[in-house]
Amino acid sequence: MSTYRWAAGYIDDGDRPKIVTSRFEYEDSYTLERYHATGGYDGLKRALAKAPNEVHDEVRGATILGRGGAGFPAGTKWGLMPADKYPRYLVVNGDESEPGTYKDRLLMERDPHQLIEGCLIAAYAAGLAQVFLYIRGEMPLAHERVGQALNEAYAAGYIGKNILGTNFSVDIVLHWGAGAYVVGEETALIESLEGKRGEPRLKPPFFPAAIGLYGQPTIVNNVETLSNLPWLLVNGMEAYTAIGTQTSPGTRMVAVSGHVNRPGVYEIINGTTTFRDLFYGEEFCQGIRNGNELKAFVPGGGSAPWFTPDQLDLPFEGRLVGAAGSMLGSGAIMVMDHTTDIPAAALTLTRFYAHESCGQCTPCREGGTWLERVLARVVAGNGTPADLDQLMEIGESICPGDFPHAANEALGLAATPFPYKMTTICFVGPSAYAPVHSALTLFRSEFEAKITRRNSIPVAAIHSTPAPAGAH
Amino acid sequence: MARLNDDNVRLAQEIIGRYPRPRSATIPLLHLAQEQEGYLTQDAIKHVAELVGATSAEVLGTATFYEMFKFEPVGKYLINICGTMSCALMGAEELMHHAEERLGVKAGGTTSDGLFTLEHAECQAACTEAPCLQVNYRHAFRVTNADLDTLIDDLRAGTLDGEIPAHGTLARVRQSIPADKAAGVVTPEQVGAPAWFPAKDPS
Numbered sequence A: 001m002s003t004y005r006w007a008a009g010y011i012d013d014g015d016r017p018k019i020v021t022s023r024f025e026y027e028d029s030y031t032l033e034r035y036h037a038t039g040g041y042d043g044l045k046r047a048l049a050k051a052p053n054e055v056h057d058e059v060r061g062a063t064i065l066g067r068g069g070a071g072f073p074a075g076t077k078w079g080l081m082p083a084d085k086y087p088r089y090l091v092v093n094g095d096e097s098e099p100g101t102y103k104d105r106l107l108m109e110r111d112p113h114q115l116i117e118g119c120l121i122a123a124y125a126a127g128l129a130q131v132f133l134y135i136r137g138e139m140p141l142a143h144e145r146v147g148q149a150l151n152e153a154y155a156a157g158y159i160g161k162n163i164l165g166t167n168f169s170v171d172i173v174l175h176w177g178a179g180a181y182v183v184g185e186e187t188a189l190i191e192s193l194e195g196k197r198g199e200p201r202l203k204p205p206f207f208p209a210a211i212g213l214y215g216q217p218t219i220v221n222n223v224e225t226l227s228n229l230p231w232l233l234v235n236g237m238e239a240y241t242a243i244g245t246q247t248s249p250g251t252r253m254v255a256v257s258g259h260v261n262r263p264g265v266y267e268i269i270n271g272t273t274t275f276r277d278l279f280y281g282e283e284f285c286q287g288i289r290n291g292n293e294l295k296a297f298v299p300g301g302g303s304a305p306w307f308t309p310d311q312l313d314l315p316f317e318g319r320l321v322g323a324a325g326s327m328l329g330s331g332a333i334m335v336m337d338h339t340t341d342i343p344a345a346a347l348t349l350t351r352f353y354a355h356e357s358c359g360q361c362t363p364c365r366e367g368g369t370w371l372e373r374v375l376a377r378v379v380a381g382n383g384t385p386a387d388l389d390q391l392m393e394i395g396e397s398i399c400p401g402d403f404p405h406a407a408n409e410a411l412g413l414a415a416t417p418f419p420y421k422m423t424t425i426c427f428v429g430p431s432a433y434a435p436v437h438s439a440l441t442l443f444r445s446e447f448e449a450k451i452t453r454r455n456s457i458p459v460a461a462i463h464s465t466p467a468p469a470g471a472h
Numbered sequence B: 001m002a003r004l005n006d007d008n009v010r011l012a013q014e015i016i017g018r019y020p021r022p023r024s025a026t027i028p029l030l031h032l033a034q035e036q037e038g039y040l041t042q043d044a045i046k047h048v049a050e051l052v053g054a055t056s057a058e059v060l061g062t063a064t065f066y067e068m069f070k071f072e073p074v075g076k077y078l079i080n081i082c083g084t085m086s087c088a089l090m091g092a093e094e095l096m097h098h099a100e101e102r103l104g105v106k107a108g109g110t111t112s113d114g115l116f117t118l119e120h121a122e123c124q125a126a127c128t129e130a131p132c133l134q135v136n137y138r139h140a141f142r143v144t145n146a147d148l149d150t151l152i153d154d155l156r157a158g159t160l161d162g163e164i165p166a167h168g169t170l171a172r173v174r175q176s177i178p179a180d181k182a183a184g185v186v187t188p189e190q191v192g193a194p195a196w197f198p199a200k201d202p203s
């Protein structure tokens, strides 16, 4: 076997417009040579031929929704910085670690020049004087590819002093993370970049656009968000908005994992592609494995409330999915077939968020730990009926009031839309509860079965193959 | 005696020079220290603190927040098996059991020959390639029990040395900013809008 099979698995051969993955078909997609041969740095040249505010207007007009999770339009964000406070910084969020999310690492490994060009266009348009490209520590290949690309781009005069002979000058600094999920949250990212523990800051007042890195106005953008800019500058706003829908233009990279026949990362048309298309379509996942029944799916990363087959015909559109009780988040879809042990599956996520709590907020630190402990007890067959109420009570302490969930016809449930109230600084606390709440709301009988039948359901039912009796 | 060696001090100074505040270089410098020794020693933490102008307590406080920093020796190969949802759905728990049996250590343990440390890990941004693992943060995808056996044999035999450096070494390609091309660090004290940018942002 090869341990460096980074190229395996990416099989998006669908005949669709590709904005950010257009070069993935080439073996040498990460080299400057290939980048040049495929129109590389033309977007930067076009940008530099315009005034910064014209480039900004173009980005605003394209409505590039942030791909890091919150879906806030990039052009609008850039406009939120105070007009008279300088210097301004750009921090690129390459910390990808939300459960289920797999796209930014591909973009950094396979097309680092596209990301670099995107950074340069953003810096030019929004007056950002220095760029810090923060890459998750556990991605050495991305470090190597981006590092190499930066070195090439400096040598070619695309980065640094007087870029392409203009008065535009900016450095891009490659920065290394060291393993902490919560650092992906933008204010924690900034803390970490200042050399501190990655603990999120309170918003307000610490909105990065106003008070960010070293207290200065700072734009934090996701890798995929920025990777859209070169194509936009070359092809224009009209071409960009001609793809997708009015509220969700362009494309999106989504990772579909779990029990499908062809798990993979696909660049889909934004706003129109439905979950049914994705799971069953020929050019996507080609159905549930072994012809099994779909039981549930997580539509937007581990933090997102779950859907069931009732929601299959929803398109990948933020507002519709929000109204249906979940979120698109970071384009991560996890699919569970009918063999899945739902409480055990929920535990894998709750354990993640409990483990990743930075500990600043009591409801997250204590609540997350308790959710994990009680859920683990139930999953192991040692739960009591009171445990299920306790799980909901702990959730209530993190997110008071109604928590979003999907509609379910068989259960006679109507949807509770996004958002929720929360008692914590960031979304890690609520995220520990989201899988518990979804699983309990949609599959309560599975929890009850574990409690009444004590020890009789093997935890290993979550596995793709049955574990031998007595394995646990 | 595990302060940074001369080469690494030079590298450290180069890295510090890229940031408006030296302390921002803390994590990259800790990685350098870990690369040199395989883990973080007290001396190294003290040295990094001197270099970035922070106290040892501050640097230690930062270091302990991050999963990748180790404070005692680990095996030459750190095997991280992902156990988050997508991998769990595809049999990560079985893979972990197999690894524990095969290596003769529980998760968190190091083999007696000092070659392998086995750990539970969280989502490795390879969820469509489940179940997956990393060896010194290099991915292996869709790993079966048989794949894992082969991998361990290959690592023992040294046939993967070219692909997987010993624990501590992250990227083998580093950024280097040529002095004559650099735009230069922009500190928060710098006043006014950048040269190319209209001071009055029309937006």
Ligand SMILES: Cc1cc2nc3c(=O)[nH]c(=O)nc-3n(C[C@H](O)[C@H](O)[C@H](O)COP(=O)(O)O)c2cc1C
Residues within 6 Å of the ligand: A065, A066, A067, A068, A069, A070, A071, A072, A074, A093, A094, A095, A096, A097, A098, A181, A182, A183, A184, A185, A186, A187, A220, A221, A222, A223, A225, A226, A426, A427, A428
């Ligand atoms: C706990 C938490 C983790 C996050 N992790 C990431 C991440 O790994 N990558 C990312 O781009 N955004 C992440 N975000 C979202 C960022 O806070 C921020 O919204 C985003 O980077 C902004 O970029 P965008 O507007 O281009 O999407 C996270 C948010 C939270 C609350």
Ligand code: SF4
Residues within 6 Å of the ligand: A182, A199, A200, A356, A357, A358, A359, A360, A361, A362, A364, A365, A424, A425, A426, A427, A428, A429, A430
């Ligand atoms: S919600 Fe959790 S992770 Fe977020 S700031 Fe509070 S304690 Fe830290």
Ligand code: FES
Residues within 6 Å of the ligand: A099, A100, A101, B082, B083, B084, B085, B086, B087, B088, B122, B123, B124, B125, B126, B127, B130, B132
């Ligand atoms: S869940 Fe294992 S790589 Fe994401």
